[in-house]
Amino acid sequence: MEGTEALDRVRSSLLELDRALKGTDLEHQAAQAVGALDQFQAGYYDFREICDNLYDGIHITDGEGKVLFINQAYTRTTGIRPAEILGRKVADIEAEGVLYRGSVTEQVLKRRERVNSVAIILKLDKEVLVTGNPVFDGAGNIKLVVTNTRDFPELKRLEQRLLTMAEESKKVNEELAYLRRQQTGHKQIYYRSEAMRQVMEVVRTVSAADVTVLITGESGTGKELVANEVYQRSERRDKPFIKVNCAAIPSELLESELFGYEEGAFTGARRMGKAGMFELANTGVILLDEIGDMPLPLQTKLLRVLQERELMRIGGSKPVKLDIRVIASTNKDLREEIKGGRFREDLFYRLNVVPIALKPLRERREDIPLLAEEFCRAYSKKYGKSVLLSPDGMDLLIEYHWPGNIRELENLIERLVVTNDSGPIARSSVFRALNPNGLPFSPSETSQTLKAQVGAFERELILHTLEREGSLRKAARVLGVDHSTLVKKCRQYNRP
Numbered sequence: 386m387e388g389t390e391a392l393d394r395v396r397s398s399l400l401e402l403d404r405a406l407k408g409t410d411l412e413h414q415a416a417q418a419v420g421a422l423d424q425f426q427a428g429y430y431d432f433r434e435i436c437d438n439l440y441d442g443i444h445i446t447d448g449e450g451k452v453l454f455i456n457q458a459y460t461r462t463t464g465i466r467p468a469e470i471l472g473r474k475v476a477d478i479e480a481e482g483v484l485y486r487g488s489v490t491e492q493v494l495k496r497r498e499r500v501n502s503v504a505i506i507l508k509l510d511k512e513v514l515v516t517g518n519p520v521f522d523g524a525g526n527i528k529l530v531v532t533n534t535r536d537f538p539e540l541k542r543l544e545q546r547l548l549t550m551a552e553e554s555k556k557v558n559e560e561l562a563y564l565r566r567q568q569t570g571h572k573q574i575y576y577r578s579e580a581m582r583q584v585m586e587v588v589r590t591v592s593a594a595d596v597t598v599l600i601t602g603e604s605g606t607g608k609e610l611v612a613n614e615v616y617q618r619s620e621r622r623d624k625p626f627i628k629v630n631c632a633a634i635p636s637e638l639l640e641s642e643l644f645g646y647e648e649g650a651f652t653g654a655r656r657m658g659k660a661g662m663f664e665l666a667n668t669g670v671i672l673l674d675e676i677g678d679m680p681l682p683l684q685t686k687l688l689r690v691l692q693e694r695e696l697m698r699i700g701g702s703k704p705v706k707l708d709i710r711v712i713a714s715t716n717k718d719l720r721e722e723i724k725g726g727r728f729r730e731d732l733f734y735r736l737n738v739v740p741i742a743l744k745p746l747r748e749r750r751e752d753i754p755l756l757a758e759e760f761c762r763a764y765s766k767k768y769g770k771s772v773l774l775s776p777d778g779m780d781l782l783i784e785y786h787w788p789g790n791i792r793e794l795e796n797l798i799e800r801l802v803v804t805n806d807s808g809p810i811a812r813s814s815v816f817r818a819l820n821p822n823g824l825p826f827s828p829s830e831t832s833q834t835l836k837a838q839v840g841a842f843e844r845e846l847i848l849h850t851l852e853r854e855g856s857l858r859k860a861a862r863v864l865g866v867d868h869s870t871l872v873k874k875c876r877q878y879n880r881p
């Protein structure tokens with residue numbers, strides 16, 4: 386019988402008694418008994434309500450282990466209803482072997498102290514985590530045992546989930562560190578020219594200071610490589626380094642990519658919103674590559690973000706504080722862009738705190754031999770070969786005007802290593818690699834007169850034919866000139 390039912394019965398018996406005793410000497414005592422019961426009942430209802438609103442299952446026995454009370458959560462967790470256990474002794478319930486095993490109440494009664502243990506709910510075939518506490522009377526006897534029961538599998542699931550998440554996050558962190566290393570890759574910067582020596586001097590001095598850097602130069606001159614170097618030498622080298630190519634992202638997406646958005650900011654916005662590149666780079670460095678291609682309205686927003694060092698996601702209302710170092714790069718002449726009204730002058734000054742201008746390769750030809758040798762070495766290693774450049778092959782590289790700068794040189798060397806056997810690469814192979822479509826040799830920009838350019842072309846043509854045909858006589862036949870003419874030309878070009 387449930388406690389509340391029992392109380393109701395006692396109350397109605399008392400009321401009956403009260404009525405029967407009306408007018409007798411005992412009338413007053415009967416009325417007092419009804420009042421005391423009412424008070425007790427009110428307290429019991431409060432207690433029940435509180436217990437039924439607890440998340441944990443509550444199970445209370447007297448000092449003999451007789452079950453006095455269970456709350457709703459206990460029934461929810463164990464499937465055991467009040468009618469099955471109220472008024473019964475825990476030892477008997479356990480001996481029956483139907484409802485539960487491993488009673489914590491029994492252990493508390495024996496050990497007279499708090500017990501944490503796992504009990505098995507036979508009824509649902511599951512484990513629960515139980516904590517039992519003894520409640521003592523003034524004489525030191527146990528008058529109650531109060532236990533709380535929690536779904537053990539749920540805890541276990543949470544623990545398991547936590548473990549999996551910890552493992553996943555460890556893996557993600559390792560992957561992140563790997564990708565970061567790969568992305569910035571510690572590629573060495575090779576140079577011999579005075580121009581590059583000065584650039585590296587600036588890189589070394591400004592990297593540690595947290596200043597904004599603007600790197601300019603034609604495509605392929607090494608702007609990204611220099612940006613990597615600034616990051617690697619900065620205090621933020623272990624923090625995020627996010628690169629954004631402002632020209633590669635469609636202008637209508639660039640704003641949300643850079644600054645992020647809140648949920649519901651626009652149709653198609655992701656649930657929960659999305660952090661932009663600036664937020665991802667927070668505490669680290671952001672490289673705004675091809676900044677010259679950023680649309681004007683976005684330049685205004687960027688300027689505000691750089692000035693205030695905080696941003697607002699699209700559709701957001703809470704500003705996000707930024708602690709970020711900015712490196713910008715472009716192959717455009719920003720002063721020309723300003724003149725043409727395509728770039729904001731105030732943004733230019735904000736970015737141009739430390740300008741680093743990279744010269745095109747044709748204006749620092751001293752770097753070509755070192756770069757070519759290093760690329761030869763690196764690609765030989767990659768392809769398991771041992772390829773070198775012949776001295777006259779190298780001369781060709783030094784003369785070439787390199788519109789694609791170092792990227793073009795690197796790609797060319799890779800092609801040469803792949804297509805040549807180990808050993809020195811002949812001048813003719815370099816020539817063919819530089820002229821894959823059989824187009825005339827691209828002359829150096831320094832040989833400007835027609836005579837000089839024709840001379841350079843004739844020289845290449847003769848040397849190339851000689852190399853291919855293997856003898857002066859055969860080359861003269863192919864070129865349709867006398868043998869003596871060819872000998873004379875060879876002498877003129879310092880060739881035997």
Ligand SMILES: Nc1ncnc2c1ncn2[C@@H]1O[C@H](COP(=O)(O)OP(=O)(O)OP(=O)(O)O)[C@@H](O)[C@H]1O
Nearest residue numbers: 573574575603604605606607608609610716791792
């Ligand atoms: N001094 C150098 N030493 C070694 N490698 C270099 C050097 N300069 C550039 N490179 C290599 O040349 C290639 C092009 O360089 P990078 O991408 O940095 O140029 P960029 O100026 O950023 O080009 P773009 O403007 O097209 O993005 C890269 O593979 C880079 O590693």
